[in-house]
Amino acid sequence: MRFNYKELGKYFVEPLPAVDDLAEELTAHFSEVEEIIPKGDNDWDLEIKILPDRAQDAKTPFGLAREIKALFPKLKPKEIWSLPDKKTARQEIIFTVEQINNLLGIDLTKEQIVDLLNRVRVVVETDLEAKPLLESLTSKSLVALIPVDRQDLNIKEDLADEVARLSGYDQIPTRVLTSDIPVSHNSTFNLANQIRAKLAGEGYTEIYGYTFTNQGELAVEKPLASDKSYLRDSLSTGLKKIVEFNLNRILFDEDEIKLFEIGAVFLADYEEIRIATGVGRKKPKPTIEVIEKKLTDFDLGKASDNLDSFINQQVHYRPVSIYPRIIRDLAVWVPNEIKAETVSEIIKNSASELLVESPVLFDDFSKDGRKSLAFRLVFQSSAKTLSDDEANTQITKVIEALEKQTGFEVRK
Amino acid sequence: MAEREKAGHVHPLTQIIWEASKIFEEMGFSVAQGPELETEFNNFNALNIPANHPARAMQDTFWLKPRDENLLLRTHMTAVSLRELAKKRLPLRVVSPGRVFRNEATDATHEAQFYQFDGLAIDKPGKITLADLKGSLERFYRELFGQKIEMRLRASFFPFVEPGVEMDIKWGDRWLEVCGAGMLHPNVFKAAGINPNDWQGLAFGSTIDRLAMIKYGIEDIRHFYTGDLRFLEQF
Numbered sequence: 001m002r003f004n005y006k007e008l009g010k011y012f013v014e015p016l017p018a019v020d021d022l023a024e025e026l027t028a029h030f031s032e033v034e035e036i037i038p039k040g041d042n043d044w045d046l047e048i049k050i051l052p053d054r055a056q057d058a059k060t061p062f063g064l065a066r067e068i069k070a071l072f073p074k075l076k077p078k079e080i081w082s083l084p085d086k087k088t089a090r091q092e093i094i095f096t097v098e099q100i101n102n103l104l105g106i107d108l109t110k111e112q113i114v115d116l117l118n119r120v121r122v123v124v125e126t127d128l129e130a131k132p133l134l135e136s137l138t139s140k141s142l143v144a145l146i147p148v149d150r151q152d153l154n155i156k157e158d159l160a161d162e163v164a165r166l167s168g169y170d171q172i173p174t175r176v177l178t179s180d181i182p183v184s185h186n187s188t189f190n191l192a193n194q195i196r197a198k199l200a201g202e203g204y205t206e207i208y209g210y211t212f213t214n215q216g217e218l219a220v221e222k223p224l225a226s227d228k229s230y231l232r233d234s235l236s237t238g239l240k241k242i243v244e245f246n247l248n249r250i251l252f253d254e255d256e257i258k259l260f261e262i263g264a265v266f267l268a269d270y271e272e273i274r275i276a277t278g279v280g281r282k283k284p285k286p287t288i289e290v291i292e293k294k295l296t297d298f299d300l301g302k303a304s305d306n307l308d309s310f311i312n313q314q315v316h317y318r319p320v321s322i323y324p325r326i327i328r329d330l331a332v333w334v335p336n337e338i339k340a341e342t343v344s345e346i347i348k349n350s351a352s353e354l355l356v357e358s359p360v361l362f363d364d365f366s367k368d369g370r371k372s373l374a375f376r377l378v379f380q381s382s383a384k385t386l387s388d389d390e391a392n393t394q395i396t397k398v399i400e401a402l403e404k405q406t407g408f409e410v411r412k
Numbered sequence: 413m414a415e416r417e418k419a420g421h422v423h424p425l426t427q428i429i430w431e432a433s434k435i436f437e438e439m440g441f442s443v444a445q446g447p448e449l450e451t452e453f454n455n456f457n458a459l460n461i462p463a464n465h466p467a468r469a470m471q472d473t474f475w476l477k478p479r480d481e482n483l484l485l486r487t488h489m490t491a492v493s494l495r496e497l498a499k500k501r502l503p504l505r506v507v508s509p510g511r512v513f514r515n516e517a518t519d520a521t522h523e524a525q526f527y528q529f530d531g532l533a534i535d536k537p538g539k540i541t542l543a544d545l546k547g548s549l550e551r552f553y554r555e556l557f558g559q560k561i562e563m564r565l566r567a568s569f570f571p572f573v574e575p576g577v578e579m580d581i582k583w584g585d586r587w588l589e590v591c592g593a594g595m596l597h598p599n600v601f602k603a604a605g606i607n608p609n610d611w612q613g614l615a616f617g618s619t620i621d622r623l624a625m626i627k628y629g630i631e632d633i634r635h636f637y638t639g640d641l642r643f644l645e646q647f
Binding site: 027028029030031032051052053054099101102103104105106155157158160161164165169170172173174175176177178179180181183184185186188189193196199200201202203204205206207208209210211212218219220221222224228231239242245246249255256257258259263264266271307310311312315316317318319320357 | 418419420421422423425426427430431433437438439440441442443444445447448449465474475476477479485503505511513515517518524525533537538540541542543544546547548550551564565566567568569574575576577595597598612628629630631632635636637638639640641642643644645646647
């Protein structure tokens, strides 16, 4: 909803608070101001995402002006806005101070609560026919009279919401739940983590596939695309395609692709959690082997369900480029005592960010007191297709850096 | 040719779920799971979401064929929270991580499938309050993103809580919505067959995909589901 700052100002005797202050208070206590649009001449439009429960009363400039008055109590409106009494109230809500404090974890007095509710034109009376609401409650019951325009205020929890938002969430104390109940995780969760730890330890990488597919036993109404109208009835079909996808991008023909997925599949009258593993090779001949089982049928042996050693705390994320890569091999003679990692570092530091995968060592042997190390280098741009010349420039820089080192000789 | 053993990796979303579960375990929460295929009752009616609520519109929910069976793919993990509540083993503290579905066009920040992490803590009136919600969520995001992270609660509305709030975290100079939360609505207790005068508690639902995107700087949500090793091996 879009509101105009000057138009809102017409409801008040004094000028409104500065637009940024107004927007900040509205976002914190009422509904998010998504945009402030300058109109020139000290005027602005405010784009406000009115919360669904306030759609009835706050979607007009007058309704929003009433809300602004609640957030800035000192602002004087031009007209007196009527308050509900027993006759005109839309609704009466019986509540106690203790109930409000119990919900919010706060310790407000009756006067503070009444004052906050008055700001949204809720009148509070002491219940003259006070019957104890609940034996456990010690404070006297009160009656909140709700103005006719506030259709959203119906139960004591609604009043607690008004108290919390008007006093400000920064006024709510901070308490952390402590553990006094022994935890007991769902067995599927534990089993899935055991299988993850075991497979990742064996060099398998976990994938998350898509639930929607082009065949299955259950279909959805209004699918996003015609090839996504069914729920998968197996993990294998999707997993096999992903193994194939990755196999087409391996750096060495001898490399293996090892993947797994744990997920739900859908059959005519039940849903089941499965585990599928997929292994793909190009050599000696192209094969993809996929095995799929019920999660509970997986042969686990002894396995920990602790994933701590697979949590990477040192992620330096780089988006995968959509442009083609250029692969170059480089072999260098180094003194026997030089470590491969040292050489790898020199290569990384001398190339630009076009070197996208760390140099991969694929061959090393010693001869005549020297060591030969062979690396595969991958160059790729995130912005365009690289030319051979651009890759050559990178290689030249790497060779120069390597040959500056004593005893290094790039093999040509 | 030297033998090159490649290390295996667990999915970045698994990593976030694992970390989140550990943080909540320290606060006494057990992990719950439930089916992705849900009833209209568990996903909507029991959560105080009447038939005319915007979230019920056809474009948001994947209904199964035939439509008159009223089966759907869960749209939030709160459906699992409800299942746990309905077991009536109180007091209760559970977190439910899992896959949810929304029928909306996909782009770099929207997927038809994504992950959520829902929480529910129920105890006697006055025991688990909005103050506990605030403190526990703050602790969670601090442990995940670092102690210096700035957070704020602001007014919000979800049919299954009252009061309802939204938590934002400050990332760079922007506030990002990460969690909808509040005190469980009395109508939800009633739907689960529990007297709301006897019990009270907090509920929250946090995005997982977006947390991972924020934490690692991932620019496109779809990367999580393509299975590209060049992406997965970075984690």
